[in-house]
Amino acid sequence: MIKPLGDRVVIEAVAKEETTASGIVLPDSAKEKPQEGKIVAVGSGTLKDGERIPLEVKTGDTVLFSKYAGTEVKYDGQELLIMRESDILAVLA
Amino acid sequence: MIKPLGDRVVIEAVAKEETTASGIVLPDSAKEKPQEGKIVAVGSGTLKDGERIPLEVKTGDTVLFSKYAGTEVKYDGQELLIMRESDILAVLA
Amino acid sequence: MIKPLGDRVVIEAVAKEETTASGIVLPDSAKEKPQEGKIVAVGSGTLKDGERIPLEVKTGDTVLFSKYAGTEVKYDGQELLIMRESDILAVLA
Amino acid sequence: MIKPLGDRVVIEAVAKEETTASGIVLPDSAKEKPQEGKIVAVGSGTLKDGERIPLEVKTGDTVLFSKYAGTEVKYDGQELLIMRESDILAVLA
Amino acid sequence: MIKPLGDRVVIEAVAKEETTASGIVLPDSAKEKPQEGKIVAVGSGTLKDGERIPLEVKTGDTVLFSKYAGTEVKYDGQELLIMRESDILAVLA
Amino acid sequence: MIKPLGDRVVIEAVAKEETTASGIVLPDSAKEKPQEGKIVAVGSGTLKDGERIPLEVKTGDTVLFSKYAGTEVKYDGQELLIMRESDILAVLA
Amino acid sequence: MIKPLGDRVVIEAVAKEETTASGIVLPDSAKEKPQEGKIVAVGSGTLKDGERIPLEVKTGDTVLFSKYAGTEVKYDGQELLIMRESDILAVLA
Numbered sequence: 001m002i003k004p005l006g007d008r009v010v011i012e013a014v015a016k017e018e019t020t021a022s023g024i025v026l027p028d029s030a031k032e033k034p035q036e037g038k039i040v041a042v043g044s045g046t047l048k049d050g051e052r053i054p055l056e057v058k059t060g061d062t063v064l065f066s067k068y069a070g071t072e073v074k075y076d077g078q079e080l081l082i083m084r085e086s087d088i089l090a091v092l093a
Numbered sequence: 094m095i096k097p098l099g100d101r102v103v104i105e106a107v108a109k110e111e112t113t114a115s116g117i118v119l120p121d122s123a124k125e126k127p128q129e130g131k132i133v134a135v136g137s138g139t140l141k142d143g144e145r146i147p148l149e150v151k152t153g154d155t156v157l158f159s160k161y162a163g164t165e166v167k168y169d170g171q172e173l174l175i176m177r178e179s180d181i182l183a184v185l186a
Numbered sequence: 187m188i189k190p191l192g193d194r195v196v197i198e199a200v201a202k203e204e205t206t207a208s209g210i211v212l213p214d215s216a217k218e219k220p221q222e223g224k225i226v227a228v229g230s231g232t233l234k235d236g237e238r239i240p241l242e243v244k245t246g247d248t249v250l251f252s253k254y255a256g257t258e259v260k261y262d263g264q265e266l267l268i269m270r271e272s273d274i275l276a277v278l279a
Numbered sequence: 280m281i282k283p284l285g286d287r288v289v290i291e292a293v294a295k296e297e298t299t300a301s302g303i304v305l306p307d308s309a310k311e312k313p314q315e316g317k318i319v320a321v322g323s324g325t326l327k328d329g330e331r332i333p334l335e336v337k338t339g340d341t342v343l344f345s346k347y348a349g350t351e352v353k354y355d356g357q358e359l360l361i362m363r364e365s366d367i368l369a370v371l372a
Numbered sequence: 373m374i375k376p377l378g379d380r381v382v383i384e385a386v387a388k389e390e391t392t393a394s395g396i397v398l399p400d401s402a403k404e405k406p407q408e409g410k411i412v413a414v415g416s417g418t419l420k421d422g423e424r425i426p427l428e429v430k431t432g433d434t435v436l437f438s439k440y441a442g443t444e445v446k447y448d449g450q451e452l453l454i455m456r457e458s459d460i461l462a463v464l465a
Numbered sequence: 466m467i468k469p470l471g472d473r474v475v476i477e478a479v480a481k482e483e484t485t486a487s488g489i490v491l492p493d494s495a496k497e498k499p500q501e502g503k504i505v506a507v508g509s510g511t512l513k514d515g516e517r518i519p520l521e522v523k524t525g526d527t528v529l530f531s532k533y534a535g536t537e538v539k540y541d542g543q544e545l546l547i548m549r550e551s552d553i554l555a556v557l558a
Numbered sequence: 559m560i561k562p563l564g565d566r567v568v569i570e571a572v573a574k575e576e577t578t579a580s581g582i583v584l585p586d587s588a589k590e591k592p593q594e595g596k597i598v599a600v601g602s603g604t605l606k607d608g609e610r611i612p613l614e615v616k617t618g619d620t621v622l623f624s625k626y627a628g629t630e631v632k633y634d635g636q637e638l639l640i641m642r643e644s645d646i647l648a649v650l651a
Contacts, residue, residue, distance in 0.1 A: 005462060006428065144236075157259060182190065185261070239326060367470055373651045374622075374650055514607075529631060
């Protein structure tokens with residue numbers, strides 16, 4: 001089992017589709033594209049005044065996160081990402 | 094449904110008109126131009142001493158935000174932006 | 187109506203006179219020159235421990251602010267500036 | 280009247296004498312030289328937990344400040360400087 | 373004995389295998405690869421309001437940490453790493 | 466009289482001897498050398514929750530400080546240095 | 559006597575052995591090597607809410623610290639280092 005520390009989560013990234021169906025590329029957008037993934041483990045939360053504040057996301061959530069967020073981990077033959085909860089943009093439900 | 098985390102909001106940007114009616118371009122202003130949009134989802138607020146402080150903006154608000162703020166998200170065929178509430182400059186009412 | 191968020195204010199800048207009457211230019215001062223304007227709207231204040239702390243300036247105040255402060259907004263045919271209260275240097279009375 | 284905001288002060292700088300009487304220049308000191316001035320207006324103080332903490336300096340004080348501190352303001356035909364109290368090094372008494 | 377200070381831990385790194393079994397190299401990933409290790413000593417914790425908050429990890433834990441984290445120490449003929457607990461990404465259990 | 470503000474002190478630097486008796490220069494040390502001085506005035510202390518916390522050093526103390534710390538002031542024909550207490554490394558007693 | 563201020567300590571560095579017995583150099587490690595020393599004086603601690611929090615290390619401790627930490631001081635013919643306690647990595651016991 002892999003257990004992230006503090007406010008970190010472990011995410012299994014969904015394969016990103018970088019080309020659109022029609023193949024059209026929108027030119028010169030300076031903004032980064034987020035990526036989708038599934039949370040497979042969450043940390044025990046941030047320590048605040050002696051207490052652990054639980055995270056807002058939970059195991060099984062489908063989330064959007066910045067493409068450059070997190071650290072890649074290979075664990076049990078699986079490609080995973082470890083990042084802080086603050087790097088997650090939104091939950092898809 | 095897309096649910097932003099913490100103090101983040103999801104915004105549907107209004108198409109920006111980059112040329113003026115008369116076609117006149119005001120020369121060399123170093124200041125950035127903001128963009129208009131509509132809020133489609135808000136996060137549960139910032140965590141402060143164990144409580145969530147609700148955001149000042151709400152779903153349906155028309156807002157002004159910096160042109161470079163936020164991350165572009167394509168969700169359900171719609172182009173959306175996810176940004177922190179602090180990147181919103183003003184509400185139009 | 188345009189309503190700035192948090193500790194932001196909306197300012198109508200007074201046309202700046204960049205040349206002096208006599209046309210003399212004081213050479214090589216590294217310091218920036220401030221600009222004058224009138225406050226047309228103020229935010230609800232900074233959030234501090236669950237309370238909004240009202241701003242020190244109010245609508246109608248004539249203020250001095252740094253030339254590079256704020257974001258230009260065109261609203262209702264009017265050129266406005268949105269900036270944080272902390273970018274305002276002084277009130278003229 | 281010019282009233283600075285928060286922890287800012289308005290200072291009338293004393294004309295600086297950049298050459299010494301004997302004309303000798305001390306070579307290659309990397310340290311900046313401070314400048315002298317008189318305080319003509321003080322802000323209402325820094326906001327801390329809902330209260331204004333008054334400044335340590337007062338109108339009329341002769342102060343030393345860093346040469347690059349503050350913003351130049353021309354007000355009522357007078358050249359003034361607006362800076363934060365923390366940019367003032369010492370009071371001369 | 374080596375005793376780290378505050379929120380630091382001493383880690384014995386596990387030899388990293390930089391080539392995969394099949395020898396395939398995934399091209400141009402900008403993300404850093406973490407490294408595995410075993411905790412051999414933990415500090416007394418971070419000082420917070422006069423109290424020591426114990427660390428989340430303990431001696432004997434197998435942990436993942438960033439490849440560039442920590443300072444190498446040679447102690448008693450053993451190659452060790454000293455790093456802050458915040459540099460540890462996850463515990464493997 | 467010169468009275469420093471807040472947590473600042475005024476120091477009369479002791480003339481630094483940059484060459485050693487034997488004239489030997491220790492090669493390529495990247496570390497800066499501190500300088501010695503005598504405190505001639507201290508500020509009223511840092512403001513913390515409405516109270517002034519007195520400084521740890523006092524007038525008359527011989528102190529060591531970083532060579533690049535502080536601002537040079539010429540006052541009453543005397544070369545002085547104004548710096549924050551945190552730039553002082555140690556007291557010699 | 560030399561008395562460091564606040565959370566600083568004075569350390570007598572142990573002569574560092576930069577070459578190994580066998581003369582083998584481990585190639586291209588980007589990590590810095592720490593250095594060993596003995597604490598000869600400690601400050602009165604960090605000021606926190608009006609109280610001094612004593613340091614975790616004490617006079618006589620053998621400590622490891624980063625090679626580039628601290629400021630070199632020559633005092634009473636002895637080469638010493640003054641650094642903050644947070645620059646100390648571990649105590650050897």
